[in-house]
Amino acid sequence: xxxxxxxxxxxxxxxxxxxxxxxxxxxxxxxxxxxxxxxxxxxxxxxxxxxxxxxxxxxxxxxxxxxxxxxxxxxxxxxxxxxxxxxxxxxxxxxxxxxxxxxxxxxxxxxxxxxxxxxxxxxxxxxxxxxxxxxxxxxxxxxxxxxxxxxxxxxxxxxxxxxxxxxxxxxxxxxxxxxxxxxxxxxxxxxxxxxxxxxxxxxxxxxxxxxxxxxxxxxxxxxxxxxxxxxxxxxxxxxxxxxxxxxxxxxxxxxxxxxxxxxxxxxxxxxxxxxxxxxxxxxxxxxxxxxxxxxxxxxxxxxxxxxxxxxxxxxxxxxxxxxxxxxxxxxxxxxxxxxxxxxxxxxxxxxxxxxxxxxxxxxxxxxxxxxxxxxxxxxxxxxxxxxxxxxxxxxxxxxxxxxxxxxxxxxxxxxxxxxxxxxxxxxxxxxx
Numbered sequence: 550x551x552x553x554x555x556x557x558x559x560x561x562x563x564x565x566x567x568x569x570x571x572x573x574x575x576x577x578x579x580x581x582x583x584x585x586x587x588x589x590x591x592x593x594x595x596x597x598x599x600x601x602x603x604x605x606x607x608x609x610x611x612x613x614x615x616x617x618x619x620x621x622x623x624x625x626x627x628x629x630x631x632x633x634x635x636x637x638x639x640x641x642x643x644x645x646x647x648x649x650x651x652x653x654x655x656x657x658x659x660x661x662x663x664x665x666x667x668x669x670x671x672x673x674x675x676x677x678x679x680x681x682x683x684x685x686x687x688x689x690x691x692x693x694x695x696x697x698x699x700x701x702x703x704x705x706x707x708x709x710x711x712x713x714x715x716x717x718x719x720x721x722x723x724x725x726x727x728x729x730x731x732x733x734x735x736x737x738x739x740x741x742x743x744x745x746x747x748x749x750x751x752x753x754x755x756x757x758x759x760x761x762x763x764x765x766x767x768x769x770x771x772x773x774x775x776x777x778x779x780x781x782x783x784x785x786x787x788x789x790x791x792x793x794x795x796x797x798x799x800x801x802x803x804x805x806x807x808x809x810x811x812x813x814x815x816x817x818x819x820x821x822x823x824x825x826x827x828x829x830x831x832x833x834x835x836x837x838x839x840x841x842x843x844x845x846x847x848x849x850x851x852x853x854x855x856x857x858x859x860x861x862x863x864x865x866x867x868x869x870x871x872x873x874x875x876x877x878x879x880x881x882x883x884x885x886x887x888x889x890x891x892x893x894x895x896x897x898x899x900x901x902x903x904x905x906x907x908x909x910x911x912x913x914x915x916x917x918x919x920x921x922x923x924x925x926x927x928x929x930x931x932x933x934x935x936x937x938x939x940x941x942x943x944x945x946x947x948x949x950x951x952x953x954x955x956x957x958x959x960x961x962x963x964x965x966x967x968x969x970x971x972x973x974x975x976x977x978x979x980x981x
Contacts, residue, residue: 562970563969563970563972564970565588565590565594565597565598565970566598566601566602566970566971566972567967567968567969567970567971568588568589568590569584569588569590569595569598569599569602569970570602570607570608570627570967570970570971571967572584572587572588573608573625573626573627574627574652574967575771577611577624577625577626577627578611578612578624578625578626579624579625579626580614580622580623580624580625581595581596581599581622581623581625582622583622584599584625599625602971603625605971605979606628606631606693606979607627607628607631607971607979608625608626608627608628609625609626609627609628610623610624610625610626611624611625611626612624627651627652628651629650629651629652629654630650630651630691630692630693631651631693631979632650632651632692632693632694632695632696632966632973632979633648633649633650633651633656633688633692633693633694633695633696634648634649634650634651634653634695634696634697634698634699634959634962634963635647635648635649635681635684635685635695635697635698635699635959635962636649636698636699636700636701636764636954636955636956636957636958636959636960637677637680637681637698637699637700637701637955637958638701638761638764638952638954638955638958639668639673639677639700639701639702639703639761640663640703640761640787640954641663641703641787641788641789641860642662642663642859642860642861643660643661643662643663644660644661644663644673644676644677644680645658645659645660645661645680645952645954645955646658646659646660646661646677646680646681646683646684646955647659647684647952647955647956647959648684648685648687648688648692649956649959650692650693651693651696651963651966653772653956653959653960653963656684656687656692657683657684657686657687658684659679659680659683659684660680661676661679661680663676667721668703668718668721668722668723670723670726670728670731671731674728674731674732674735675735677700677732677735678732678735681698693979694973694979695754696755696962696963696965696966696973696974697754697755697756697757697961697962697965697966697974698754698755698756698757698962699757699758699759699764699957699958699959699960699961699962699963700728700732700756700757700758700759700958700961701759701760701761701763701764701765701954701955701957701958702716702718702728702758702759702760702761703718703720703721703760703761703789703791704716704717704718704719704720704721704723704760705717705718705760705805705806705807705810706758706759706760706806707725707805707806708806712729713727713729713730714727714728714729714758715727715728715729716728716758717807719825719826720789720824720825720832728758729756729758732756733753733756754974755962755965755974757958757961757962757965759957759958759961760791760793760806760809761785761791761954761957761958762783762784762785762791762792762793762809763793763800763802763809763957764954764957764958764960764961765783765785765793765911765912765947765953765954765957766781766783766792766793766794766795766800766809766957767793767800767957767960767961767964768949768953768954768956768957768960769783769793769909769911769947769948769949769953769957770783770793770795770798770800771960772948772949772956773909773947773948773949773953774907774909774945774946774947774948775795775907775909778795778905778906778907779795779796779797779798779906780795780796780797780903780904780905780906781795781905781906781907781908781909782794782795782811782899782903782905782907782908782909783795783908783909783911783947784811784896784899784908784909784910784911784912784915785911785912785915785954786835786836786837786892786910786911786912786914786915786918787836787837787912787913787914787915788836788837788838788860788914789812789824789832789836790811790812790831790832790835790836790912791809791810791811791812792809792810792811792812792899793809794808794809794903794905795905796903811831811895811899812830812831812832812836813825813827813830813831813832814830814831814895814898815827815829815830815831816829816830816831816833816834816891816894816895817829817834820833820834821833821834821839824836824838831891831895834887834888834891835888835891835892835895836914837860837861837864837913837914838860840864840867840884840888840914840918841860841863841864841867843884843887843888844867844880844881844884847880847881847883847884848876848877848880849867849870849877849880849881849884860914861913861914861917864914864917864918865917867881867884867885868881868885868917868918868921871884871885871921885918885921885922886925888918888922889922889925889926889929890925890929892922892926892929893925893926893927893928893929893930893932893933894929894930894933896908896926896929896930896934896944897929897930897932897933897934897939898933900930900934900935900938900939900942901934901935901938904938904941904942905942906941906942906943907942907943907944907945908942908943908944908945909945909946909947910923910926910944910945910946910947911946911947911949911953912947913951915946915947916946916947916950916951919946920946923944923946926944927944930942930944
């Protein structure tokens, strides 16, 4: 007996709204006439959806274009100021919080440095709270209400069936940290509501927590170097190393949401010690701290900023030293050459395992080292990977810069909004 289509009228309406909204979000402005073939919907359905979304303030008119002998066609686009989003990046040296409009234009930002307390979970929650307080002061009628907060964290994020995200961050000492509950209970989330959020009493501001490498991957797939690819790997290289594996256009999570821990694949059995406690991990060779450690072993002298824990300044010092002359410059160049070879070998593993169209290198260290190392990385990748898939894989640099994790975190509530066809969370009224 054949199956039955169980979709209700409400489901169909939401699906039609989502199809129109996504096209306009990523490809707009477009006319109603252009939307019909792009979405596969009838002109009547397009008209109904557009009328609804215009009335709700999700869409706005964006001028007109001429047509062949007919009336000008009115263009539609997503209204950037109908709502706002927050992205949080729990990084390696600081917590960055940004408030965005609906089109991910920055409205406000706050950066809180991690100090001697490092990644102590309660301390991180206080920094997030401080950043949220600063940026949410800018939420008003001009920004529209807050749709949600996305948080990108280092480590594996578990979403138990009974709710409340847990974070397993082995390299930062987090073991099943109940981050969602801690944030909900903090002063920054009084009763789950923010001032000016648009949420009524009893409604909770939506909170989404995801792995930082995966949020970076989502941002690059939507807006950066991964756009248009169906199968890709977005790599994050900082002090830690991770990846977002995208297959069929969707991030791959694995059985327990831990897929993409590329930095903890073994490059050398019994090799260098890694922060995770194992030996020979890729991260122990190409993570920022590992690169600097190899430079010190080669006789390099990181500057005072590096001694104070500023890895970015120290890595910039390594690049500068490699441009000089003499034995010290030779040592710096050897370290960079080794890093390119290790990274190329790690990327060759990705090519052989996943056969992606693109591999995109991001993260602050990846972007700092990438321009100089990329030619050697590509050469090494070709040497270690199988020829057929390697010839069909592009290795590129991230286009979104060091803010990519924060932007990606904001896409977590944004994705929910787009999937819901522009319907806001319960209790949130969009401004018209």
